[in-house]
Amino acid sequence: MSAYILQRLIQSVLVLLAVSIVVFLAVYGIGDPIELLVPPQVSAAERAAMIRRLGLDLPVWQQYLSFLGSALKGDLGTSFVHGVPAVELILARLPATFELVLLAMGLAAVIGVPLGLLAGLNPESRPSRAIMAGTILGFSLPSFWKGMMLILLFSVALGWLPTAGRGETVSILGFQTSLLTLNGLKHLTLPALNLAIPNMALMIRLVAAGTTEAMTQDYVKYARAKGVRRQRIVGRHVLRNILIPVVTVAGMEFGSLVAFSTITETVFAWPGMGKLLIDSIYHLDRPVVVAYVMLATLLFVVVNFLVDVLYAALDPRVKLTGEMA
Amino acid sequence: MTQPKAAAPAVAAYADTPLRRKVLRRIRNRPTTRGAIVLLGIFVLLALLAPFIAPQNPHDLASLSVMDNRLEPGAQGMTGITYWLGTDAQGRDMLSAILYGLRTSLLVGLTSTAGALVIGVAAGLVAAQFGGAIDAAIMRVVDFMLGFPSILIALVLLASIGRGVDKVIVAIILVQWAQYARLMRAAALVERRKEYIEAAVNFGLPTRHIMLVHLLPNSIGSVLVISTISIATAITLEATLSFLGVGVPVTQPSLGLLIANGFEFLLSGEYWIAAFPGIALVLLIMSLNLVGDRLRRSFNVRGP
Numbered sequence: 001m002s003a004y005i006l007q008r009l010i011q012s013v014l015v016l017l018a019v020s021i022v023v024f025l026a027v028y029g030i031g032d033p034i035e036l037l038v039p040p041q042v043s044a045a046e047r048a049a050m051i052r053r054l055g056l057d058l059p060v061w062q063q064y065l066s067f068l069g070s071a072l073k074g075d076l077g078t079s080f081v082h083g084v085p086a087v088e089l090i091l092a093r094l095p096a097t098f099e100l101v102l103l104a105m106g107l108a109a110v111i112g113v114p115l116g117l118l119a120g121l122n123p124e125s126r127p128s129r130a131i132m133a134g135t136i137l138g139f140s141l142p143s144f145w146k147g148m149m150l151i152l153l154f155s156v157a158l159g160w161l162p163t164a165g166r167g168e169t170v171s172i173l174g175f176q177t178s179l180l181t182l183n184g185l186k187h188l189t190l191p192a193l194n195l196a197i198p199n200m201a202l203m204i205r206l207v208a209a210g211t212t213e214a215m216t217q218d219y220v221k222y223a224r225a226k227g228v229r230r231q232r233i234v235g236r237h238v239l240r241n242i243l244i245p246v247v248t249v250a251g252m253e254f255g256s257l258v259a260f261s262t263i264t265e266t267v268f269a270w271p272g273m274g275k276l277l278i279d280s281i282y283h284l285d286r287p288v289v290v291a292y293v294m295l296a297t298l299l300f301v302v303v304n305f306l307v308d309v310l311y312a313a314l315d316p317r318v319k320l321t322g323e324m325a
Numbered sequence: 326m327t328q329p330k331a332a333a334p335a336v337a338a339y340a341d342t343p344l345r346r347k348v349l350r351r352i353r354n355r356p357t358t359r360g361a362i363v364l365l366g367i368f369v370l371l372a373l374l375a376p377f378i379a380p381q382n383p384h385d386l387a388s389l390s391v392m393d394n395r396l397e398p399g400a401q402g403m404t405g406i407t408y409w410l411g412t413d414a415q416g417r418d419m420l421s422a423i424l425y426g427l428r429t430s431l432l433v434g435l436t437s438t439a440g441a442l443v444i445g446v447a448a449g450l451v452a453a454q455f456g457g458a459i460d461a462a463i464m465r466v467v468d469f470m471l472g473f474p475s476i477l478i479a480l481v482l483l484a485s486i487g488r489g490v491d492k493v494i495v496a497i498i499l500v501q502w503a504q505y506a507r508l509m510r511a512a513a514l515v516e517r518r519k520e521y522i523e524a525a526v527n528f529g530l531p532t533r534h535i536m537l538v539h540l541l542p543n544s545i546g547s548v549l550v551i552s553t554i555s556i557a558t559a560i561t562l563e564a565t566l567s568f569l570g571v572g573v574p575v576t577q578p579s580l581g582l583l584i585a586n587g588f589e590f591l592l593s594g595e596y597w598i599a600a601f602p603g604i605a606l607v608l609l610i611m612s613l614n615l616v617g618d619r620l621r622r623s624f625n626v627r628g629p
Contacts, residue, residue: 018469026485140614142561144568145584145603148591156592163592259474266569267588278569281484289484296477304472 008308012301019297020071023290024064076294077287081280086291090273096166097272100264101257103192105250108199113246115200116207117234123212131204138201143260147194147267154190162187164269191268195261199253206249210242244311251307255300358619361612368609372427379421380406384576398597411597413586419597422583423605429579430609433490434560437497441559442552444498445505446545452506453513454536464510467503475500479562483571493572497559504555505548512544547626554617557610564606580606 042050058066070076076086119128155163166187214220215238223233262274269275273292280288371378398411398419411419452463470478479496486492516522517540525535564581566572568588573579578586580602587599620626 015469015472023481026481136614136618137611140557140561140610141607142564142568142581142610144565144581145607148584148588148599148603152591152596156594156596256474259477262476262480263565263569277480278571281480281571289481293477293481297473300473 004312005309008305012305015301016297020068020294021064023293024067071294076291079280079285079288081283081285081288086287087295089288090276090291090295093271093273093276096270097258097261097265097274100188100192100195100261100270100272101254103188104195104199104257105254107192107196108203109250111196112200112203113207116204117211117239119204120208120211121215121234123208128208132208135201135204138197143194143198143263144267146197147191147264150190150194151267161190163190166271191264191270194267195257195264198260199250199257202249202253203246206246207242210245211238214238214241248307248311251303251310254303255296258296258299355619358615361615364608364612365616368427368612369431371424372431375421375424375428379418379424381418381421383417383422383425383578398601411595411601413583413598419583419601422578423580423602426578426580426583426602427605427609429490429573429577430560430563430581430606433493433497433563433573433579434556437494437501437559437563438552438556440494440498441501441555442505442548445502446509446541446548448502448506449509449511449548450513450536450541450544453510453517454532454540460510463506467506470500470503471507475562476565479566480569480571483566488571488574490573490577493563493566496566497562500562501555501559505552508548508551509544512547513540516540516544546624550617550620550624550626553620554614557613557617560606560613561610580609 074087078084079086079089082089115131119131122128151163154161164187166184211234220233220237223237258274261270261272262277264270265272265275266278277289277292279285280292376382406418413419413422448463448467452460478500482496482499483492486495522535522539525539563572563579564584567579567581568585570585573582575582583602584599584606587595587597587602590596590598
């Protein structure tokens with residue numbers, strides 16, 4: 001087990017290193033780094049001074065090492081637009097995004113698992129077919145389009161829910177959250193639902209497939225022969241056996257939810273880190289873009305690492321000395 | 326093989342044709358699939374014929390009249406032209422804009438899918454044929470690429486190279502080639518174990534010949550089937566990138582960019598600027614998905 005963990009840890013570090021090289025090359029290699037890192041309004045003398053101070057006159061490998069060195073110290077540059085360290089800027093927006101992502105994961109599970117069970121228990125029935133057809137829509141329709149439709153329906157036509165912003169927030173342990181005020185929850189509902197839809201579809205598909213398969217297993221036939229009630233078979237035997245893969249996939253989807261929140265946050269003007277990324281791309285605020293990519297990669301790597309280790313711990317059939325995943 | 330050698334091609338042909346015919350029959354017998362194919366055909370025709378059938382050239386600023394801005398569907402313009410689907414903030418006829426937008430969306434979707442297909446199939450074929458370190462190197466890159474959400478890779482790439490139709494195509498190729506490489510490698514590995522390949526190797530045929538003449542045509546089927554759905558994914562990705570403002574330029578708007586332009590007017594009740602391109606985009610994506618999914622099921626191909 002510890003050998004497996006060590007192996008995965010080394011892999012994770014390698015992925016981070018690879019991303020840092022790619023990002024470094026993308027920013028310093030494709031574009032002109034001087035143009036990217038020195039604000040255009042400075043004078044020629046200041047420009048030369050900044051080039052020297054930023055080390056842009058050094059050879060590329062030396063520049064990379066200094067980039068890596070300061071990145072390890074948590075310094076990924078200073079935002080041109082806001083004038084504060086990029087990492088600080090992103091971390092300040094992190095709670096808003098996490099709030100959205102966690103609620104979306106919750107919604108996906110709370111709505112997705114029962115619907116999946118329903119569809120899996122009677123795969124040929126009309127409602128089940130409707131649910132499964134719905135999941136195709138959930139997967140394939142563009143996220144921004146679904147967001148627009150939600151706004152059109154719940155805000156413009158029905159006037160129930162607000163369309164933009166976070167609403168009232170309260171401070172808990174130094175973090176602002178919308179989860180604890182009615183106004184905040186109203187603001188949170190549509191973006192979270194929009195972010196949850198593809199995940200909900202995935203959850204329904206996983207649970208339905210797992211349920212259909214589990215219902216044909218011998219332990220279910222035996223329980224049925226023994227006269228165990230249907231609800232108990234489903235609740236006790238079937239659900240338990242299908243939840244491990246569902247939990248794993250839910251964990252792995254965390255990273256992509258954070259990535260997809262860029263779209264939802266843009267549609268609903270939600271002040272999270274995804275909206276910050278899009279705004280920074282607009283304003284050519286490169287340090288923030290670089291910092292976002294590095295932090296997002298770190299997040300992915302950590303989450304994937306935890307999920308893999310957890311999965312190995314939960315399911316003894318997983319080969320612990322497995323190949324590079 | 327127990328059959329005599331001469332009979333083998335005949336047997337293969339016999340086993341081959343009915344499947345194709347069966348698939349075609351199955352597709353024809355499904356009203357939804359048939360509807361989707363007809364719709365796709367109409368979309369492609371509209372996109373091809375856009376310059377001839379559009380009431381207005383939406384890229385020609387001289388033919389636009391700002392006085393006609395944000396007119397309702399069916400309204401008459403200053404010059405007597407009827408705007409069946411209304412106009413946008415610049416006074417552009419939405420019907421013409423959608424026809425031209427369809428062109429951009431389809432162009433990006435088809436070109437990027439073709440590009441990703443070529444690169445991915447080549448990479449997968451090489452990995453399967455040569456194995457060892459080459460295989461390991463290619464597959465590590467594939468794993469790395471598939472480890473990140475496609476939207477994030479495309480966003481970051483476009484953030485560093487700027488917007489443009491060609492750049493969006495490059496970005497989509499970059500995020501899509503890896504899945505083809507993985508599929509192609511898996512299919513080619515299965516195919517390579519078969520006896521005819523062994524025979525070809527024993528005949529002393531050059532490796533390039535075996536790869537291109539035997540391995541490629543016999544293992545590309547599943548990849549091609551999956552690529553139908555990938556066109557829809559590519560179009561969705563392009564629309565999303567353009568909606569976020571990092572995709573195609575304003576001078577050549579796709580459906581996604583048209584929707585983005587109309588988004589700000591949605592709340593004030595001027596729904597048509599975003600709604601009609603939105604309907605066109607969704608119908609396009611849905612019909613591609615329906616056809617792709619039917620093909621996938623009929624040929625019994627598992628998705629990536």
